[in-house]
Amino acid sequence: MDFIYFDNSATSFPKAPGLGKAMGEHIDNNGFNICRGSYEKSYQLQGTIIETKERMCSIFGFDLPQNVIFCSGATFGLNLIIKGILKPGDHIITSSMEHNSVARPVTAMKNKGIIWDVAECRKDGSLDPSAIEALICKNTKLVLLTHASNVSGNMMPIDEISVICKKHGVFFALDAAQTAGSEIIHMNNNNIDALVLPGHKGLLGPQGIGAVLLSARFASELDTIIEGGTGSLSDNFEMPSFMPDKFETGTLNLPGIIGLAHSLEYIENLGINEINFKKRNLTEKFISGILDIPHVSLSGIKSMDMRCSVISLNFKNIDNSNAAYLLEKDHGIITRCGLHCSPMSHKTLGTYPLGTVRFSIGLFNTEKEVDNAISAINEIVKKHQ
Ligand SMILES: Cc1ncc(COP(=O)(O)O)c(C=O)c1O
Structure with missing residues (x-):
């Protein structure tokens, strides 16, 4: 590669080895639909999709x-949760420190009569769990948090917050982008709804595919936000109330799921602990x-505790946009x-409206690439003193 890629927060690159081949083989040899045709190949493909869901469960502690x-x-998953669960007055x-994929749908719902409170994080982006508890009131339905900031990389104290949510009977949703x-x-151990x-x-995995894992209680209270064909109960104009048909409507992105199945297998074989250690x-x-x-x-946060591999820098003697261009x-x-x-995050961190230069490290970055980035930053700073 003749470039060094540090934009893994936007999308990872490269992808899991063999991803394109796995997706291509599916499209060329197996591009059928599921839950519609009553032929063997459709059933086989449906089996693969169910196995992928089982793999998701094993990776994310769910049953x-x-x-x-x-x-x-x-973005779709967050819209489903926010718009499907909240009713006027909730x-x-x-x-x-939330992304616009939370701030914008919540704002749209605010315009329809829901009430939104923001627990202010500290200036380094970290959150005191008591700031959440202090805001809980009798009509609180949902606490929704990013697991880690896509600007500063700091992680939220979800162990404590999920316990607070459970204590008050409030749903807890996590944006693990x-x-x-x-x-x-761990969906079950962390009381994530x-x-x-x-x-x-x-x-x-590939772009255009993602998933939402829903606890039984949350799924039964959650309303649909889109309706359509499921291949089940087709003589009924109401959406089926059973899972996954209640929320999986229309033809799924099957090549995307096959790609994700491939990358999940790769991740499971490597182990999340190993990936975490490297990053x-x-x-x-x-x-x-x-x-x-x-x-x-x-x-944001300087220490390595409670942070992931997202690093945001602020250049003082040169415009951040110019620094990114020179890099x-x-x-x-x-x-x-x-x-x-995520303008909210920058307002919290004091970097609004100019923003930051973000380096987001991925599994396939190397120590040499990190060394190159450090010397490039040094060189740019020296040239602009
Ligand atoms: C914290 C966070 N939440 C949600 C999203 C939205 O993800 P997507 O663009 O894949 O829908 C992003 C994207 O960068 C993100 O960083």
């Missing part, structure tokens, strides 16, 4: 494969390499610059 809903990605609590595939997430997973980031070491190396560079600051032009280093679809 209801029928409550794994495939969808187009995290109260939702989020943190002040930045952690799925590299942090251990709804877990949102994009397939194309840390899970190393954590690279992140630590990166952070310790830039902390002493003058005129560059790390946004690519002179050093072949690809980053992302700006607000990263």
Whole structure:
């Protein structure tokens, strides 16, 4: 590769080895539909889809494969949860580090009569669980949190918060867009009612596929947000109430699911702990390499505790957008610059409206690439003193 890719928070690259081949083989040899045809090949494919849901359950500590809903990605999953569960008068609590895929649907629902409170995070992006508990009131229906910030990389204290939610009988939903595939997430042990997973980031799958895992209680209270054919109870205009048909309507992205099945197998074989170890070491190396560079600051949490492999920098003597441009032009280093679809986070971190240059480390980055990035940052800073 003649470039160094540090934009894995947007989408991972490269993908799981062999992903394109697995998807191509499916499309060329097996591109049937499921839940519609009563022929052998359709049943076989349906079996593969169910096995993929079982694999999801084994990776994410869940025991209801029928409550794994495939969808187009995290944005769709978050919309389903927010719009399907909240009714006028209901109260939702989020943190002040959420992505627009939470902030925008919640705002749309606010315009329809729901109440939204934001638990303010500290200036480094971290959240005190008591800030959530203090906001819970009698009409609180849902606490929805990002597991890790896509701007600063800090992780939310979900163990404590899920216990608080359980104590108050409030649903707890987790946006695992930045952690799925590299942090251990246990749906049952963490009392998670709804877990949102994009397939194309840390899970190393293709774009356009993701999943939502729903607890039995949450799934039964959740309303549909789209309706249509399921291949079941076809003589009825009402949506089936059983899972997964209640929420999986229309033809699924089967090539995407086959791709995800391939990448999940790869991840399971490697082990999440191993992946976490590798990304954590690279992140630590990166952070310790830039902390002493003058005129560059790390946004948010400095310590390695409670953080993932997302690193946001603020250049003082040069525009962040110019720094990102020079990183690519002179050093072949690809980053992302700006607000990263999360203005709330930048307001919390004090980097609004200019944003940051984000380096997001992936499984396939190397120590040499991290060294190259540190020297490139040094060089850009020196040239602009
Ligand atoms: C924290 C967070 N939530 C949700 C999303 C939305 O994910 P997608 O664009 O895959 O739907 C992102 C995307 O970057 C994200 O970082």
